[in-house]
Amino acid sequence: MADPGSPIQAVSLPDASVMMPLLNDRRQAQPQDQTSQWQPVLRASHEAWHALNATLRYSYSNVLLVCVPLGIYAAEHGWNPAAVFTLNFLAMFPLASILTFSTEQLAAEFGSVIGGLINATFGNAVEMIVGISALKEGEISIVQSSMIGSILSSILLILGTSFFCVGVGKQTVDINIDIAGILTSLMIISCSSLIIPSALHIADQGSHDANHFANDYILNLSRTTSVILLIFYLLYLFFQSYTHSHLFTEEEEEDEQGDKLNTWSSSTVLILATLGVAVCSDYLVDSVDGFVEMLGVSRSFIGLIIVPIVGNAGCYVATVQWSRTGKINLAVSVIVGSTLQISLFVTPFLVIVGWIIGKDMSLHFDTFETIALTMSVLIVNCLVRDGQTNYFEGVLLIGTYVVIAIAFFVTPDSAITSVANLA
Structure with a gap:
């Protein structure tokens, strides 16, 4: 026991x-x-949540996403064809924008070669999906017109708007003549290859068995040409991404977007957007006949003018923004590159797909479409090759596109078909 007196x-x-x-x-x-x-x-x-937020904030056109369920509902419940066509047409704008966003995200994750292949496959996914849907329905004329229309929209409307935006307030604007020369030369070669079957059909107009020639030899020529064009495109990707990549990376787009998606998120968004485009394009193509009958417009006008608006909407907005900030070389490269994708990849790809599914699509375009394409390519080549541009050249290109659009709007399908038959 402790002492009580001791300290604790x-x-x-x-x-x-x-x-x-x-x-x-x-x-x-x-x-x-x-x-x-x-x-x-x-x-x-x-x-x-990050992927959803980044995707929805990518473009203002995403406000039209409400048209996706409305367009499907309208088609399934028998609304009038004009409403079905309009709703599904509007639904394609945000879906095309989302496709562009997810494709850019995926391409950025891989190298230049793989990224180029991804852009080649999905960069024009809207045109390919709509084209396949139209092929399945036997709407070959709409497929052909949409391919020509997409090229005309790129080299006349979009390029003209870019020249106008960059040239306002300036005497002249310099363009990288090396890139312009290479791309325009490829564009002339590719478009010339596309119209050779049509030119051959016109040259055979005096033959007694012209119908057999058109249905047999022209078809075989188109398929052979399509295979060659696809090989050209693969070599172009190799040229652009590997052997001469320095020519195409001289001016790169500044990274203005802070939103980055990983590979799985980008792939998921890409798959969902592709499925949406596939569904809406089926309903869009199914309603074309009723839409034409109700409004009295020609099918060629729908294929040449209306359908390409959807596929080129994203490219149009992007290139105009680049042009306004002075990035005209980047805009020209993207525009002509998109044209090469249509002429060297999408169009021959659809010919091969038609061959596989038993739909005889050829490269025999209508005479007026062939003339419009030839003249447009020559005009663009003359304007770009000097390495300079101004706002007036942009006005000329836009005006040429408007004249072609009006011509197809006022011309009925019967007149175009009769001209093609006479050829």
């Missing part, structure tokens, strides 16, 4: 962590286990 001695107690190890383990292990268990779910939820 401090009693040392064991550490609390030693006294109650089990209690601490229960208090700490439980939350850690729960957190580690839910981490993958939380991470996936965060990635999904």
Whole structure:
């Protein structure tokens, strides 16, 4: 027993962590286990929310996403063809924008060669999907017109608008003559290859068995030409991405977007957008006949003017923005590159697809379409090859496109068909 008069001695107690190890383990292990268990779910939820947020904020056209379910509902419940066509047409704008966004994200994740292949496959996915849908329905004339229309829209309307935007307030604007020369030469060669079957059919107009020639030899020539054009495009990708990549990376687009998606998020968005385009394009093509009858417009006008608006909407907005900030070389490269994708990849690809599914699509275009394409390519080549441009050249290109659009709007299909038959 301690002496009462002695000072109180401090009693040392064991550490609390030693006294109650089990209690601490229960208090700490439980939350850690729960957190580690839910981490993958939380991470996936965060990635999904980030992908959704970035996709919706990519373009103002996403406000039209409401037209996707409306267009499907209208088609399934028998609304009038004009409403079905209009709703699904409007629905294609945000879907095309989302396709562009996801394609850019995926291409940025891989190297230049793989990225080029991704852009080649999905950069014009809208045109390919709409073309395949029209092929399945036997709407070969709409497929052919949409291919010509997409090229005309790129080299006349979009390029003209870019020249106008960059040239306002300036005497002249310099263009990289090396890139312009290479791309315009490729454009002339590719478009010339496209119209050779049509020119051969016109040259055979005096033959007694012209119908047999058109239905047999022209078809075989078109398929052979399509295979050659696809080989040309693969070599062009190799040229652009590997052997002469320095020519195409002289001026790169500044990274203005902070939103970046990982590979899985980009792939998911791409797949969903592709499915949406496929569904809406089917309903769009199915309603063409009723739309033509109700409004009295020609089918050639729909294929040449209306359908390309959807596929080129994203390119139009992007190139105009680049031109306004002075990036005219980048705009010209993208515009002519898109034209090469249509002429060297999408069009021959659709000919091969038609061959596989038993739909005889050839490269025999209408005479007026062939003339319009030839003159437009020559005009663009003359304007670009000198390495300079101004706003007036842009006005000339836009005016040429408007004249062609009016010509197809006022000309009925019967007149175009009769001219083609006479040829």
